[in-house]
Amino acid sequence: MTDKIKKFFQKKKADAKFKLAGPGHKLSDASSSTSSVSSKKDAVKPRRSGLSEESKVAADAALARLQQKRENPTFNTSLAAIQAQVRKELENESNASKSEPHVDERPRSPEEVDLPRNFAAAGVFFRCPIISNDILPRDEWKKNIKTFLYEQLAEERGLTACLIIQSCNNNRDKVEKCVETLCKYLENIVTQPDEEKFQKIRMSNRAFTERVQPIEGAMELLFAAGFTQQKITNADGVEEDYLVFNRDLVPNTDNLVTLIDALRTAEPIQLELDRNLQVLLPSQAATKVQLPPTFYALTPEELKREHQLRTEALEKSQMLRTKAMREKDEIREMRKYKFAIIRVRFPDGILLQGTFSVYERYHEIHDFVAENLEHSDLPFILNTPTGHKLLLEEDANKTLIDLRLVPATVLTFAWHSSVIEEINNSPNKDVYLKPEVMLLVQEL
Template sequence: MADKIKKFFMKKKVDAKFKMAGKGHKLADTTSTTPSHSSSASDRMPMKRSGLSEESKVAAEAALARLQSKRENPAFNTSLAAVQAQVRKELEAEQAASSKESPPPVVQKTTEEVDVPRNMAVSGVYFKCPLISNDILPRDEWKKNIKTFLYEQLESERSLTACLIIYSCNSNREKVDLCVDTLCKYLENLILHPDEEKFKKIRMSNRVFTDRVLPIEGSLDLLQGAGFIQQKLPNPDGVEEEYLVFDDANYSVDALPAIIDALRSAEPIQLELDRNLQVLLPSQAAAKVQLPASFYTMSPEELKREQQLRSEAIEKSQMLRTKAMREKDELREMKKYKFAIIRVRFPDGILLQGTFSVYERYNEIHDFVEQNLENSGLPFVLNTPTGHKLIPEEDGSKTLIDLRLVPATILTFAWHSSVAEEISRSPNKDVYLKPEVMILVKEL
């Protein structure tokens, strides 16, 4: 059983690696000249800030060659020209308006604001679970789907499935751990004392059983898979009660160590955050500024309480405070959020948008941008609104909270100085995103 669980989750890890490698890319392919950026910061070869590594130079040269030799696609170029014309028109209007008033900033949702779907940066937070299906759904729907999926497997693989139900269908981890310890103790007693009748029976009215085991979904299925059957027996006072009795006629004690191992090594089925990829025109980005409630760690009641504390914040802002005090308050403010919207603005005015966990690393943002670039082999940098250049070698392992990118930030895209001049001479210099990404641009 333990091996089956390990294989089950090993498949998840392998699938995730292939997913991160990019569409159509094989991990075993040694002929590709485009390096993968899906590995962690610790796995990457260090690169000096003064220039590119030899490997990166080779990749950049290959990408530049592809850029120069690329044949024009009439259908795409026609669409691209229309988009660029629309962007130029909006940028000119935005520039004219900026002389009169400041552009609308990204604002945070309060309890007084009314949800207007078209003003939302995103409609919600969505997840994937490749182990079950290719659907992209909210977390609550996935919880139902995971539960349904596991119970469908229960008859054919009761012990393994029960382990997964215990970990995946119960939210309180402390109670789950206590239940697992108790279940393992029941099974270990049978292994150590196979001939003692008292260890072959579990009284279901026993306080330990009712407090630790019974409330946890999947626990009874686990015991049934281990060989226990439910039946009525007289208790020491002669009154009939419900017991779980080990059926040693049909089940062997020798199989119990594998079940214990499986129970100890199981993990909950994990969900993967979907980026909810969007490509926006400048006017769309300016209009879609509200964040849905699913981005917050607090309930509406807690948000209301926070709103009441704003008057204190105003008073506090008028006080002389140290930098450490201001940073502490800023960090506290950011911890209200579970997710963040990251927008990357390209020189042509188009914005690429994705949803991230506030505890994800900058490397994830860098990889997200690279996966959507038409020339993914070329080095680039992203600049924060304060002008800080985000460099994977220095900032790759920092979280979005560490980098102050929460709850919503617009990063500016620029080619690395080592290739910027050559790209500027290319006829396709204004092409940034892949054609299949550009078609996501929607009219207002």
């Protein structure tokens, strides 16, 4: 990416961080605590840009209670209540001889779909720190990105047009053809500045109407490059629309070279998958079992067809099949999903839940667990339901599909053998998650 685009994004990132700092205040003012926990909402499309003042006060008070508990081990009302509830649920589970709950992998028909409160997650949400600190579904972010970019046109028309071309069009093949055509237009002017035929583009030309005009942002790029739209009478005496290059608007061809470089190197504005962190009691994990539709890579029609194919596959399953054939079918089944729910069960019964792309690596899961641990600097191991130990040394770069963790898995947490003695001697040996993370239990 060109230096200008890098500087453009660096400025936007700096602006975003400045906005996230919140309103200013005088040093003499009594400042409120900046520690807060993002509020959780039951809405399917939450806009979690910040807490209300009332929520901040409540969160700060809860954190203060937990901090007091740390300083005074006898004060553990909040944590003790959670632990007591977990023990009670685990005892009920044991008495009822129920197996460990897992997320239902079977796509249901519209008549079977549970209410959103029974979904394992309300949906799939993303961040885009360049633009704002909101956490939104992908479709909403597409709208916001488009609005954001068009607002930047007045500031930096050419580079912004490159980003619009990359970020506001879905068909990547058409975008690539458009970029190549635009680059050819500009390169012709740079290499042969006196050739008049390269300074006019007939808008009814097939290459222009098929490759350039339909792509959002392409016209803005040409206007930024010095083209203006005019009507010109052709040899047959008919007026036609042309884009005509005006050298007075771009006296220096270096500007065109910069645009060519930007066109070839610009990339779509990327979204970051939000983990949609949840902390669940065993009973909550047992009821939140249905995956929302956004987790599937298939449309409802495709799912219906897959169901028919699965029925036919039952007959094939009766036949003798090789291990390679079974593994191939298993991977094909997992590729129907775009995202996966990963739950980590701790020895105290609490479950930590996060959303991951099926193509993310195991080290992303490991980092997610580590950043939420009370003892985040100590080594630990995650075990799969089959008893396989996931190790960073061996599994760090394996995808969730490689590890068969799609579409949902409950991993079991255990401290590494090298630190068990240290943990047992710790006053907080029964505390696994950070206090601010444990607060999320009470919001579910």
